[in-house]
Amino acid sequence: MRTREKSFELVATDAQTKARAGLLRTAHGIVETPVFMPVATQGAIKALDHRTLRTLSYSLLLANTYHLYLRPGQQVLERFGGLHRMMRWDGAILTDSGGFQVYSLGSLRRVFDDGVEFRSHIDGSRHIFTPESVVAQQRSIGSDIMMAFDECIGYPASRQEAERALVRSLTWERRCWEAHCSQPFLYGYRQQLFGIVQGGAFADLRRTCIEELCSIPFDGYAIGGLAVGEPVELMYELTNRSTDLLPSDQPRYLMGVGTPQNILRAIALGVDMFDCVMPTRNARNGTLFTTRGRFNIRNQRFKCSDEPIDPAWEELGVEPYSLGYLRHLFVSGEILGLMIATWQNLAFYRWLVRTAREKILDGTFRQWSQQFLEQFYPDQQGERSILE
Amino acid sequence: MRTREKSFELVATDAQTKARAGLLRTAHGIVETPVFMPVATQGAIKALDHRTLRTLSYSLLLANTYHLYLRPGQQVLERFGGLHRMMRWDGAILTDSGGFQVYSLGSLRRVFDDGVEFRSHIDGSRHIFTPESVVAQQRSIGSDIMMAFDECIGYPASRQEAERALVRSLTWERRCWEAHCSQPFLYGYRQQLFGIVQGGAFADLRRTCIEELCSIPFDGYAIGGLAVGEPVELMYELTNRSTDLLPSDQPRYLMGVGTPQNILRAIALGVDMFDCVMPTRNARNGTLFTTRGRFNIRNQRFKCSDEPIDPAWEELGVEPYSLGYLRHLFVSGEILGLMIATWQNLAFYRWLVRTAREKILDGTFRQWSQQFLEQFYPDQQGERSILE
Numbered sequence: 001m002r003t004r005e006k007s008f009e010l011v012a013t014d015a016q017t018k019a020r021a022g023l024l025r026t027a028h029g030i031v032e033t034p035v036f037m038p039v040a041t042q043g044a045i046k047a048l049d050h051r052t053l054r055t056l057s058y059s060l061l062l063a064n065t066y067h068l069y070l071r072p073g074q075q076v077l078e079r080f081g082g083l084h085r086m087m088r089w090d091g092a093i094l095t096d097s098g099g100f101q102v103y104s105l106g107s108l109r110r111v112f113d114d115g116v117e118f119r120s121h122i123d124g125s126r127h128i129f130t131p132e133s134v135v136a137q138q139r140s141i142g143s144d145i146m147m148a149f150d151e152c153i154g155y156p157a158s159r160q161e162a163e164r165a166l167v168r169s170l171t172w173e174r175r176c177w178e179a180h181c182s183q184p185f186l187y188g189y190r191q192q193l194f195g196i197v198q199g200g201a202f203a204d205l206r207r208t209c210i211e212e213l214c215s216i217p218f219d220g221y222a223i224g225g226l227a228v229g230e231p232v233e234l235m236y237e238l239t240n241r242s243t244d245l246l247p248s249d250q251p252r253y254l255m256g257v258g259t260p261q262n263i264l265r266a267i268a269l270g271v272d273m274f275d276c277v278m279p280t281r282n283a284r285n286g287t288l289f290t291t292r293g294r295f296n297i298r299n300q301r302f303k304c305s306d307e308p309i310d311p312a313w314e315e316l317g318v319e320p321y322s323l324g325y326l327r328h329l330f331v332s333g334e335i336l337g338l339m340i341a342t343w344q345n346l347a348f349y350r351w352l353v354r355t356a357r358e359k360i361l362d363g364t365f366r367q368w369s370q371q372f373l374e375q376f377y378p379d380q381q382g383e384r385s386i387l388e
Numbered sequence: 389m390r391t392r393e394k395s396f397e398l399v400a401t402d403a404q405t406k407a408r409a410g411l412l413r414t415a416h417g418i419v420e421t422p423v424f425m426p427v428a429t430q431g432a433i434k435a436l437d438h439r440t441l442r443t444l445s446y447s448l449l450l451a452n453t454y455h456l457y458l459r460p461g462q463q464v465l466e467r468f469g470g471l472h473r474m475m476r477w478d479g480a481i482l483t484d485s486g487g488f489q490v491y492s493l494g495s496l497r498r499v500f501d502d503g504v505e506f507r508s509h510i511d512g513s514r515h516i517f518t519p520e521s522v523v524a525q526q527r528s529i530g531s532d533i534m535m536a537f538d539e540c541i542g543y544p545a546s547r548q549e550a551e552r553a554l555v556r557s558l559t560w561e562r563r564c565w566e567a568h569c570s571q572p573f574l575y576g577y578r579q580q581l582f583g584i585v586q587g588g589a590f591a592d593l594r595r596t597c598i599e600e601l602c603s604i605p606f607d608g609y610a611i612g613g614l615a616v617g618e619p620v621e622l623m624y625e626l627t628n629r630s631t632d633l634l635p636s637d638q639p640r641y642l643m644g645v646g647t648p649q650n651i652l653r654a655i656a657l658g659v660d661m662f663d664c665v666m667p668t669r670n671a672r673n674g675t676l677f678t679t680r681g682r683f684n685i686r687n688q689r690f691k692c693s694d695e696p697i698d699p700a701w702e703e704l705g706v707e708p709y710s711l712g713y714l715r716h717l718f719v720s721g722e723i724l725g726l727m728i729a730t731w732q733n734l735a736f737y738r739w740l741v742r743t744a745r746e747k748i749l750d751g752t753f754r755q756w757s758q759q760f761l762e763q764f765y766p767d768q769q770g771e772r773s774i775l776e
Binding site: 042043044045046047048049050051067071072076079080085086087088303304306319320321322324325328329331332334335336337338339340 | 430431432433434435436437438439455459460464467468473474475476691692694707708709710712713716717719720722723724725726727728
């Protein structure tokens with residue numbers, strides 16, 4: 001069995017919180033952590049081109065195995081020599097295992113001990129995912145970081161459900177590891193494999209899961225099955241307990257999270273990696289994340305505003321389009337509106353985690369994040385008192 | 389009455405055709421002609437950002453008075469100090485007068501001697517355009533080049549219809565000129581006003597129109613009412629007769645044209661300026677214009693192609709995305725597909741007119757354009773034998 005090759009380097013740990021700054025080495029470059037991964041579901045960020053991603057210094061994208069399996073499919077991906085070459089993206093790529101997508105299909109899927117049978121959301125055709133097939137797909141994609149196949153459950157779920165899903169997840173994740181180790185590199189470079197912590201809302205089940213997963217030399221660990229409807233304080237509590245138990249020399253990834261507040265809070269709890277559709281999806285309905293707060297650009301009050309969307313546009317790496325112009329584009333249904341809003345939101349998320357890292361390194365993370373959130377959520381006491 | 393200030397400089401005239409190279413001075417920069425103007429109907433090129441326009445060295449956009457009148461409206465535009473400032477676009481802008489849009493509304497409009505009453509395509513509200521109101525709107529927009537208000541008729545149209553529309557157009561255009569001259573500059577810079585040649589498919593009516601228009605010191609002349617369904621050879625014939633009559637020291641603009649072949653042919657007939665939705669609209673349904681020809685990217689044959697969309701990508705100023713990737717984006721419904729295709733098509737159109745200008749200057753325009761079209765339309769004898 002392949003032994004662990006060290007890909008993560010812990011650079012600094014904050015003295016006042018559990019926040020960490022690190023470096024994650026991948027076959028396609030070094031990624032500074034904390035990192036936010038924009039979501040490129042089908043191998044493309046919606047409404048953003050590669051050049052803008054580079055302008056924003058994004059170095060790690062997330063793509064979805066489920067979607068890429070359906071389109072363009074394993075055969076096309078292999079003909080290209082993987083997704084990086086197909087996209088002509090020379091940064092790093094992480095792929096989820098399809099577990100969460102299949103969970104999201106609801107009535108279109110059936111879970112067995114051996115895997116999941118589901119119907120395609122595109123044409124209703126039947127497919128089966130097993131731990132081995134999911135590894136094979138992620139090999140075809142050639143992602144720098146592959147995720148193990150797990151069973152994700154919703155919230156609330158009974159202890160019995162959570163236990164059954166945990167046992168399945170552990171079995172599947174071990175099979176993923178074995179499938180991964182039994183084969184040579186497909187494209188000449190090493191792919192990493194992360195395990196995923198499950199166990200629902202039950203802290204003891206999550207502890208058991210972590211203990212079992214740590215016996216497998218995964219390259220990193222994700223905290224899965226959160227942000228599925230549970231109260232946010234429970235999410236923080238379960239995250240906090242998980243980071244207490246996870247090995248400190250491995251990267252930790254909180255899947256599907258979240259708001260600026262969620263991210264800063266989870267960084268303070270020792271999480272290194274994040275992904276979320278929020279900045280991109282919300283951009284497309286006109287919700288902007290800026291250094292002056294969050295707002296919807298369709299609001300009448302922006303009609304004649306000549307101010308740039310974000311006063312910190314230069315630092316963020318965006319163009320100084322005016323609020324009034326962007327509002328006009330949204331009201332008029334122009335695609336350029338989606339493009340500018342997406343650019344702004346991903347610039348903001350990139351700025352947020354990059355600044356968090358700087359503040360961890362200079363020892364001011366706690367004060368800075370508290371101050372930032374008070375300013376970002378001026379009317380929401382609950383949302384901003386996050387680090388207590 | 390204001391006298392003509394010379395804004396156009398004829399730099400070279402081709403010896404073998406009527407093609408010309410010129411310079412058009414505007415309040416927002418000098419534009420090299422022949423020029424293709426991308427269409428920014430509502431103040432935005434669909435699926436293309438300003439940065440990409442600058443990358444492609446586009447210096448003159450076309451926006452639509454009718455659309456900007458409805459949204460964001462004259463009041464908002466004036467609050468911004470005009471469209472340039474609202475868009476933060478420092479290149480030049482030409483606005484059509486709304487005549488063609490109102491014509492396109494069909495049953496939603498009624499034409500009177502004094503102007504046009506129409507219903508908004510957005511909410512059905514009633515509005516009236518007169519020559520004076522159309523000038524006022526273009527003043528609020530602050531376009532570098534305003535177009536006179538004309539009555540556009542379809543093809544075929546009877547001689548009687550064409551005559552009536554011609555008389556109206558001439559009256560309206562003179563009123564536009566008077567309204568334009570009677571007022572000081574709104575934003576501190578000079579706006580130009582172009583007249584529009586009408587007369588349907590009747591060469592003698594068009595001759596009369598040109599003679600009348602030339603008594604008004606317009607800054608340039610557009611050939612209007614073509615590309616509305618007439619045979620393409622008739623369009624060339626009427627264009628050829630018009631450029632024979634139009635003053636050689638003024639710019640000539642063939643409105644709403646066209647395909648690469650149409651443009652090269654019209655350049656050979658002495659036209660300087662073009663606009664068309666073709667490169668942008670077709671991009672959004674997957675039709676690409678490239679230096680290797682025109683094709684639809686959804687075609688199965690591109691599924692596994694690792695080749696760049698255009699082998700001349702570097703010269704064109706586009707990114708070397710692969711054919712297979714772009715096909716995947718279209719098949720998957722990704723906005724990035726529309727963005728890349730639009731970028732490619734506008735890069736191609738820019739390259740086409742820029743190269744035409746270079747060839748006019750070095751005296752090889754005729755050979756080059758013949759050769760280019762043979763290669764661009766390899767299977768279409770009719771489309772490529774254009775310069776005979």
